[in-house]
Amino acid sequence: MRDRACRLALLGMTPALMVIGSVGAAPAQADNKRFNDDVVENVYTIQRKAGCPVEIRVDPRLQLAAEWHTKDVIANRHLDGDTGSDGSTPQDRANAAGYRGTVAQTMTIHPALAISGLELLKSWYYNPHYYAIMSDCRHTDIGVWSENSLDRTVVVAVYGRPSF
Template sequence: MTPTMTTRRRALILSSLLAVAAGTVAMPTAHADNKRLNSSVFGNIYTAQKQNGCPTDPRLDGRLVDAAQRQTLDLLNNHDINGDIGTDGSTPQDRAQAAGFAGQVAETVAINQSLAINGIDILGQWWWDPPSRAAMQDCSHTAIGVWSENSLDRSVVVAVYGTPA
């Protein structure tokens, strides 16, 4: 073999090995921990209720967090829906009851067509929308659930507000 053939052959073998290795090595995926964002959204709801003179502090309710998570994931993965009704026809009340919450609920949804969403984006969507602001400030909503998720082209935050039975 000539030196050029050996170099070419080595390059071909090396590129083949790299292609095989690239196909078998898992590429890292980003998974955001939105705990801080969710806590911030809850804090904004708490503040909105306090500004409205609510005498009782709202509390996080795991059942409503589950209901919020269900709708958040549905909205994140189904771009043809943008509100309270799930792809299965479920309402916020249906999802809360399925999670074990017996009281009445309301829901707010914030969606950005981007990788990220922040508290300013969320408040901008909820504070200036009269029904959303009313849900945030309703003193009977003492049980709260918040969930958020992100994908490359969509970020979703859902808050579920409950009046315990």
């Protein structure tokens, strides 16, 4: 019990609060919607500065593809890139989610409970490959998802060029 109290104190919780909060309650889940929306806004800003004439829009199918990969990376610590545990690529996941078009992906695995929007943007902005993806005016659709665990945060953005 003493070890548990120490761990809870490190997390900013008292044992009494933990007992009160845990009676009949489901485990808390972080709501990253605002963070994900901010990522979209930052990509929009990068595209505007690149001279893109069309506003990027969130596509639920790309968001689903991003969610799948984010959860896969959180669950499978050996993953560190675009390929999923089942061998799927960003294009495979987008197709499976029903998106018709060409996609590209940016992702980050940050070794902490959370990442700031500024940290994320810096890591993508100064990566030439990722910057090229974000500033590509043909990418008019986007889906962003992020997940947190106690020791890492994963953020995936899938960018789409719809085929008409």
